[in-house]
Amino acid sequence: MNRYIILVLMLFCAGSLSAQKDLNLAQAIEIGLEKNYNIQIIRQSEKIADLNNTWGNAGQYPKLEFNFRSSNKKDYNESDDFIQNSLTPSIDLSWTLFDGFAVRIRKDKFNDLAALSKGNTIVAVESQIQLIILAYYKALMEQERLGVSKTIKELSEDRYGNEKVASELGTKGSYELLLAKNAFLEDKSNYLTQQVNYNNAVRDLNFLLGVEESTKYIFTDDFMTQVMDYRLADLLDKMFANNNNLKNRYMQEAIQKRDIEMARSNYYPRVSLGAGVQGNQFIQKHDVAPKIDTKSHNLYANLSLNYLIFNGNANRRALQIAKIEEEISKIQTDDFKHSLTNTLAQNFELYQLRKELLDLAEENKLATEINMQLSKEKYESGSINSFNYRDVQISYQNASLARLSAIFNLIQSKTNLVRMTGGILSEF
Template structure:
């Protein structure tokens, strides 16, 4: 019976492993950039900006219309009732020849808006890459936390089994057995809780990737990052030159300048051309007199000039408001630059601190691991009691978990610095 159970367990594990997909960080980013819902929305907005960016939308081309009117009358009078029908088809063309250079200005503004939309897409892609990187490594961290809890649970279980054997043989009392059982149950509860945390981290990663939440993976990247020797001055130069949030602010300033140019164009005269051909068919049917049926057509070409003299200073106010909005845009750019500089300095200092903390965590983990091995041997030999051995177990567990947290924190700081300096697209 045990052989059958073992065979079923082996087959179940084989099926589970075959259902899992191998996933590297590079593959995760590729999937996320293709399927993430937020990025799909941003890309659709970019398409709208491209569709708006045409000379026709800016007003460069004439408007051609076909019009048709039919007027029908039935007249009742004392002399002679009649019916009258007038048909007037026409083809009309209207074209604004000059309106203060606003056509060119609108087209330039559409160019800027299209570039701004592409910049927004780049910022969204950068943000998504950063989120995927952190979600991927967070999942690896929770997976390794699960391994640590599993190993501690195994140690507690071995200790509990040994205490049960010793209690049955009468070499130890029930007090040590209860202590071992409590430690085992506590470690098992921690392991089960960590299992849920790991499963949720996988679900969060799947959501960012835009795939089914039940998808399982075999992660192929190591949970570690290379250490970099950054210089704050170099990071600052890169940020000011390459940060895409800052580039978007500069583009928004350009859009505000176009609004000032459009407001100025209202002070120029407007020259328009209207031309077309119109046909007329007149039909009158009196009840007594002979009917009248005439047809005619005419061509027209009209040139008009309009110059606004006064409209309650509305155009002047619009120009003043546009200038104020440009000043607001410049202030917002300066504020963003100052904010980014401040955040960069904080992240740089935090990165340097976290490098030192990781080194300390590595040393602490190695020391507690060695202490655990020695304490296990001493406990089995009876040189130390269960209280001391349990304290060593907890110290090793805490040191191992602290090391994993230190690695993740370092990855987080490094990723943030790379993104702020505009290098995340080239790095990943």
């Protein structure tokens, strides 16, 4: 019977492990960019901008229409009632030959809008990659924290077991046993809480990836990052050259210039062509007189020129407003560059600080780990009491958790720097 239960448990564990998927950071990013809903929506918006970017939408080509008009009339009078029908089909072509270069200006603006849409997609992809990176390493950190909590729980469990044996043998009193039990229960509670934290971190990652929230993984990347020696001047050069948010600001300035050009085009004359063919059929039926049925058709081609002389200075105001809006756009760009520079300097300094904090955390964790090993031997030999041993355990736990937080903070700062300097797409 016991063998049967063990076999069932082994099969259950094997099934649980097989349901987990290996996942590294590159795979997570690939899945997230493919399935994330926000990215899908932004890519659809990019398609709309591409569809609008045509010469036809800019007004380059003529417009051809088929028109049909029917007129019917019944006339009652004293001498002779009659019915009158008139049918007028036509094919009409209208073509603006010149409108102050507005067609070319509109097409250039559509080009800029399409480029801006692609730029917005790139920014959204960068943002999504950054979120996935942090969510992936957050899950790794919570997994490592779970390992630390498990280690502390097992040590407390061993200590509690030793205290129970000693109490049964009468070598120690119930006070030490209660202290050991309280410590074990506290550590077990922390371990269970950390399991929930880890599961929530995985759910957050699954949400960003656009997959089922219950999906489980075996994370194959190490919870560590390569420490880089950055120079602020180099980072600034890269940011001004490659930051995609800044590129979008420049594109918005270009679009504003198109509005100025469009406002200037209103000062030019308009030349348009109208041509077509029209048919006419006139039918008149009298009660007394003979029926009248006449058919005709005509061709026409008209060239018109329109030049606006005065409209209450509306064109002048439109041009002045466009120029003011261009100045506003330039000011906004300068403000954005200033903000980026300030943020980059802060992130750079924070990265330098977090590098040093990680070194300190590594040293502290190593020291507390050695101290805990020595204290465990001393506690088992009776050289130190349970109070001292518990203090050492807590110090080791705090140092281990602080080290994990220091690693994650450094990853976060590095990711911010890489994204601000436009390298997140190439590096990840």
